[in-house]
Amino acid sequence: MKIRLFLFVAVWIWLIAGCSHSSYPAIKEDNYLLTLNLRDSSLTFINQKGERIADWFFDDMYTGGVLFPDGDRLLLYGTQLDRAAIFSLSEGKMLDEWKVHEGTTGALYLKDSKEVVLANKEDRSLHFYNEKGKETDIVKTGKYPMSLTEYQGMLYVINYQDTILSEIDLEKKKVVRxxxxxxxxxxxxxxxxxxxxxxxxHGHGKEPQSQVQVYSLDTGQKTERINTPMMPVNFASDGKYHYVVSHGSNMIYMLNDKKEIKAKREVGANPFTIEPFANEIIVAGYDSDELYFLEKGSLKLVKKVKTGKGPFVIFVKEENK
Structure with missing residues (x-):
């Protein structure tokens, strides 16, 4: 009888453990940033003082994500995964897993409709989900949809392996231009x-891209180019200046409203991502495993902070955002 009871309890504990998710350090601060690190599949949390306050490590290989407007729920996806995970940062745990399509290459939260859109390279489509993880719409695009941004009811999608950018009417869920x-x-x-x-x-073939391409939203035509060598791949803005990160040259460029370069600085090794945070501009060096805190308006280096291995995405959580 005792053996049966022991076996029953052991199996019950094993089942509970198998169905539960890992727990992580809870993040209780109001203002902080976090990096998604690809080479060790982790998140690094850094507060406004530049102090590294926590690290989360995963078994799954996540390659991107979306921080929800509440500043607490974080969706992480992996290009080779058929599921996306929803985490609570303040509780330090996984809340849910969504069934998604393998091949996710980009993500964006749509505030007006409270949807998450996931770009997928395998079926060359955008998949729309409500906040409960139910897929609601699919829109076909070009080859390898990846970079996404929204403006005035329109969604703009770069098709990385194509020569078209798709403009999608979010109300009609249809490519209109x-x-x-x-x-x-x-x-x-x-x-x-x-x-x-x-x-x-990045450029194509042996020719690296050295310029930002500027297009008119009204006409859809290219209007000018901004020389920011080499391989400009990401942008940030603080309301007064625009910032360009060029990962081929490890350069950050600061431009005024006339598109004139007012400052530039070399940072790190292989930077891919840039975000404003408080009074600073934050750049991640993928190969140097560091964040660079630069002063807004000057690009003066304020401090450097170590992250996990291969910081690729920066998420910012601020109370006034």
Missing amino acids: EFAIPSSSTGLMIEPNQRELWIGG
Whole structure:
């Protein structure tokens, strides 16, 4: 009888353990940033003082994600995974797993409709999900949809292995216009004052891209180029200046509203991502495993902070955002 009871309890404990998710350090601070690190499949949390406050490590290989507007729920996806995970940062645990399609290459949260859109390279489509993880719509795009941004009811999608950018009416869930763009484009930013779309890229073949391509949102035509060598791949803005990260040259460029370069700085090794945070601009060095805190308006180096291995995405959580 005792043996049976022991076996029953042992099996019950094993089942509970198998069905439960791992727990992580809970993040209780109001303002912080976190990096998704690809080479060791982790998150690194850093507060406003530049202190490394926690690390989360995963068994799954996540390659991107979306921080929900509540600043607490974080969706992480992996290009080779058929599921996306929803975590609570303040509770330090996984809340849910969504069934998604393998091949996810980009993600964006749509505030007006409270949807998450996932770009998928395998079926060349955008998949729309409500906040409960139910798939609600699918929109076909070009080859390898990846970079996403939203503006005034329109969703703009760079098709990385194609020569078109798709403009999608979010109410109709339909492609309504296509922009002619260079192959291997990546990185998108809307410049609302001039009604412009800025596009970066790696370049194609032996020719690295050295310029930001600027398009009119009204006409869809290319209007000018901004020289920011080499391989401009991401953008940030603080309301006064625009910042461009060029990972081929490890350079950060600061531009005014006339698109004039007012400052530049070499940082790290192989930077891919850039985000404003408090009074600083944060850049991640993928190969140097560091964050670089740069002063807004000057690009003066304030401090460097170590992260996990291969910081590829920066998420920012601020109370006033």
